Amino acid sequence: MTQRLPTDPPPKIAPTEAEVRAFDLENQDALTEADQPEGTPDERRKEAIRRAAYERYVRRGATPGSDVEDWLEAEREVNEKADR
Numbered sequence: 001m002t003q004r005l006p007t008d009p010p011p012k013i014a015p016t017e018a019e020v021r022a023f024d025l026e027n028q029d030a031l032t033e034a035d036q037p038e039g040t041p042d043e044r045r046k047e048a049i050r051r052a053a054y055e056r057y058v059r060r061g062a063t064p065g066s067d068v069e070d071w072l073e074a075e076r077e078v079n080e081k082a083d084r
Contacts, residue, residue, distance in 0.1 A: 013061060020059050024077070048078045
């Protein structure tokens with residue numbers, strides 16, 4: 001085990017599941033009409049999924065290794081919003 005030096009950046013701590021869900025609820029309608037990407041409905045859907053997956057990645061502390069899970073969860077969120 002290596003010892004942390006005082007000059008090392010602090011370790012990244014991922015948010016809890018509750019914090020992620022609270023953030024999702026607070027920001028579920030944050031994408032306004034002006035933010036909607038141009039293009040076909042399929043292109044707009046894919047862009048919405050890309051944005052949602054990236055937001056999940058950032059909220060997790062920008063640590064690699066969960067890209068598939070981020071994408072699938074983002075896809076589910078976008079599909080749920082489209083069904084409303």
